[in-house]
Amino acid sequence: MNAEIITIGEEIISGHTLDTNSAFIANKLSEIGILVRYRVSVGDRVEDIEEAILAAWNRSAVTIVTGGLGPTTDDITKKAICNAFERKLVFHDDLLKLLENRFRNLHRKLPAVAQNQALQPQGADLLDNPIGSAPGILFQETDRCFIALPGVPSEMEAILSQSVLPYLRKRQGRGHIEIRRLRTTGITESELSEAITDLEPTQDHFRLGYLPGYQGVDLRLVCRANEEAEARAEVDKLTEAIIGRVGAFIYTIGDQSISEVVGSLLTAAGKTVATAESCTGGLVAKMLTDVSGSSSYFLGSVVAYSNDVKHDVLKVPTELLQAHGAVSPQVAEAMAAGIRNVIGADYGLSLTGIAGPDGGTPEKPVGLVYIGCAQASGVVSKKVNLFGTRQRVRERSATMALDILRKTIIGR
Template sequence: MKAEIIIIGDEILYGQTVDTNSAFIAEKLGELGIEISYKTSVADDVKTIVEAIHLAQSRVNLIISTGGLGPTSDDLTLKGIAKAFKRNLIFHPEILKKIEERFKARGLEMPKINQNQALLPQGAKALENQLGSAPGILIEEDKKIFIALPGVPKEMKAMLEQEVIPLLKTKVGKTKIVHRKIRTTGIIESKLYEKIQDLLKDLKEIKVAFLPSYQGVDLRLTANLKTSSKSKDAITQLEEKIKERIGEFIYGYDEQTLEEVVGKILKENGKTLSVAESCTGGLVLAKITNISGSSEYFERGVVSYSNQAKMEILGVPKELLDKSGAVSPEVALAMAKGIRQISKTDLGLSVTGIAGPTGG
């Protein structure tokens, strides 16, 4: 099955809102073995929406749109869908009742304008929205599936997982596609490629994608063979060869985070950690404490942004700051030693650097 994602909204096109919906949808569809062939962004305009739907119908089996299902005058997706499928909009009292009950549960009176959200194209099925007022829309026609979801990410994600994915599972059956993500840090993308490029030559069964980020480079391996077991075997064989080349840079797999892996290592070795931050202003602390069970190994953290704080709290000598500067290996080491000493932990970690273009 091939899919197209249509993102509807002027705010997306003009960069006023960042589109995170398409990435989430693509990831979830990929897990089902559905190929994402296209992603389209269109304006809040009926004619444009109709054209986008018709184009998608000509090239894929599954279309999922997000955005434009609100009750206001600039929410034109419903009209666009009705026109694209040549169907009248039908009022559904049962949908209106659910919307009214949702407002009532919040202690609010439903504005009359929300009655528009009880309209559906004739023959369409409403998809339950547990978190908002706009229902989703499902239309099956000519062996193709069209699904419209709200643009609010929280609502869209819940509806995709609760309503859409179970439906699609009945359509696609068991997936043969297998994904594996190898997560690395401490090596740049070009160097990583150099180390494994010969392994990637003439690969017919597996696609390899390099996904760089500020934290490191992920390698995503994708196999789509005759059976899922054959896909897994092919992935495993390539993964073992890659590990032989770059094992020292691999910190985790799939959705494991660096802070999660570090926490696991600390737990397994019975070690404790304390942190002193400067320019990151608590970012490292937040990541560490966001992991469940971090209290078993994390003792405390300090944000010593100013030189005065570094001296008073961590005991960094003034002479060292004057000589080497706050952003230096020497001061970073003194900060780590200081936080380790005052917290009496096995390990001390520090971060210092230049914050922003002015060095503030």
């Protein structure tokens, strides 16, 4: 089953509002095995919306529209729906009473303009909006369906989860969909593809997707079969083959972030960590403490941006700073050992580098980062050369630092 998503609003196509709705819907549809083939954005013109609806209706089994269902004059999606499906707007007295009761329970009077929400396209099934006034709209035929949802993200998400996804699962009929996510870091999308391209499934019922991000590339396996055991067996087989090729770069199978994975490992081992950061400015500490319960394993951090702090607080020898410079493997290792000793943690993790856009030299270019990791048995460092904006370099190096810590904990 394929789908098309249409987002409506001048604020979307002008760039004033980021379209998060279509991304959310596409992700949820993919989780139940529905392939999104088109994503379209349309401004607030009835003719344009009608044209987009008809195009989607003629080429997609599922059409989902968001936006323009409110009661104000610029909310014109219902008119476009009526034009496209040759229907009229009809008044729903029961819907008006529902809205009046909802406002009464909030000790508020239903605004006169909100009464327009009781006007809905003729013949449509209405989907309850548990947190707003605009219901969802559903038209269905044997081989296709049309769904319109409010543009307010919280309302759209509520109707999608409560009504739309259960409806679409039922519409798909019997069968099982097995979805698995393999999360990688330290390898590019092209390198990953080159390593496993011959493993990619070619059958229509089984798909492997590459989901690149600034912190790594996720592999998404989606398999549909008549029986759960059958689907799981196929996904297990491909997962095993992928691990055999690129297992060193996979930090989890599932939805955990790298911070959560590291936190789980530290907790299981009964170990603690402290960080010393220069170019990342505390980002690694922030990522670690984003995880609830991190106080049990994260002891503290020092942002040692200046050489004086590196020397005075972390006890990095002045001779090392003078001989090798702040951005060097020697200083990274001294920082990691220093923070471990100063804080009293089992692991010390450090980063020093040049995030840019200024400060680079031919010998030490922008994007050069050294990561140090210290434990009782010694200290090691790794050199990485990254590219991108200042923020991208910081994000990538912080993620790689956590992955180095992960590998250190598991002894890899």
